Amino acid sequence: MEVEVSIQRHFASANCPIDDRTWVGWFSLWLEKMHPKLPPAKGYELSILLTSDAEIQTINAQYRHQNQPTDVLAFAALEVDFPESHELHPLTLGDIVISVETADRQAQEQRHSLSYELAWLAAHGFLHLLGWDHPDEAHLARMLEQQNMLLQTAGIVTNVIPSGMTVEMQTQKKYHEAITRNQELSWQVAENLLVSFKYAWQGVRYAFNTQRNFRIHLVLGTLAMSGSFIFHLKLVEIAVIGITTGLVLVMELLNTALEAVVDLTVNKTYHELAKIAKDCAAGAVLISALVALVVAGLLLFPPLLATIGKTWA
Numbered sequence: 189m190e191v192e193v194s195i196q197r198h199f200a201s202a203n204c205p206i207d208d209r210t211w212v213g214w215f216s217l218w219l220e221k222m223h224p225k226l227p228p229a230k231g232y233e234l235s236i237l238l239t240s241d242a243e244i245q246t247i248n249a250q251y252r253h254q255n256q257p258t259d260v261l262a263f264a265a266l267e268v269d270f271p272e273s274h275e276l277h278p279l280t281l282g283d284i285v286i287s288v289e290t291a292d293r294q295a296q297e298q299r300h301s302l303s304y305e306l307a308w309l310a311a312h313g314f315l316h317l318l319g320w321d322h323p324d325e326a327h328l329a330r331m332l333e334q335q336n337m338l339l340q341t342a343g344i345v346t347n348v349i350p351s352g353m354t355v356e357m358q359t360q361k362k363y364h365e366a367i368t369r370n371q372e373l374s375w376q377v378a379e380n381l382l383v384s385f386k387y388a389w390q391g392v393r394y395a396f397n398t399q400r401n402f403r404i405h406l407v408l409g410t411l412a413m414s415g416s417f418i419f420h421l422k423l424v425e426i427a428v429i430g431i432t433t434g435l436v437l438v439m440e441l442l443n444t445a446l447e448a449v450v451d452l453t454v455n456k457t458y459h460e461l462a463k464i465a466k467d468c469a470a471g472a473v474l475i476s477a478l479v480a481l482v483v484a485g486l487l488l489f490p491p492l493l494a495t496i497g498k499t500w501a
Contacts (some may be wrong), residue, residue: 190231190278191216198239199288205303211236212305213343218314222340229279234317236284236310244287254451255398255419259294260309261285262316284313306345311338395444402440403479409433412484419491428489432480439476443469451494 241257248253265282295305321326395402416426
């Protein structure tokens with residue numbers, strides 16, 4: 189069985205401890221292990237891109253409409269129903285994209301090596317190329333068990349396993365606890381006011397880092413507020429500009445939150461009602477931005493024109 193793996197590195201090689209030969213060896217072993225479940229073919233082709241948070245965020249936004257970095261993306265080339273035969277030419281499985289930066293952070297958080305984290309993410313992406321998915325906890329458990337099997341096939345040692353507990357049991361337990369903990373935290377009320385402010389600031393920071401329009405509105409609002417002080421507007425006029433600017437930013441935050449909830453609800457698939465919800469939220473931002481622009485223009489243009497007139501007089 190021929191196996192061709194295209195490896196692209198858009199990230200510093202020094203920060204990725206796995207060489208090309210090791211990558212090819214892993215995927216060859218995994219394909220051999222999964223071969224009985226694959227359509228017959230002369231060989232198999234796939235690619236893996238090792239990149240940065242910035243590039244994977246761009247790819248994530250372009251293809252999944254999620255403008256944020258992630259750890260791994262998989263783009264399967266196989267159809268839902270496997271083709272009957274590719275015995276005369278190689279079968280293309282698809283592409284895997286891994287952010288080495290995110291993998292490094294996750295490895296530190298989980299207290300294991302970067303090599304293990306990259307192998308884990310590669311195995312996860314590999315299964316996605318073969319049609320595996322995890323829409324619910326039961327499917328996730330089966331997929332994680334399969335990932336562990338792939339890692340063991342490649343001779344990759346997992347973390348220390350408690351006595352009497354298999355690798356599969358440990359992994360399922362770990363992820364079940366993580367899912368449960370996240371579900372509990374999602375409903376947990378902040379323990380004090382300071383923590384509430386911390387969560388709120390995280391939301392503002394997320395919008396600033398991921399939403400281009402939020403940054404644009406923030407810059408324009410800052411310019412409008414600066415102009416109101418430069419031209420010595422009345423306090424009530426400054427307040428009006430500040431309120432309309434703040435409302436635009438609030439609408440951007442609500443729009444970002446709604447998009448996240450909609451994507452979570454439809455599981456990143458297309459739905460006409462999801463499109464309507466997003467379009468209406470974007471329309472609300474547009475209207476508030478136009479109103480703020482008109483208000484700022486009515487209040488700032490007269491003193492601006494007066495200043496220009498005095499300069500040329």
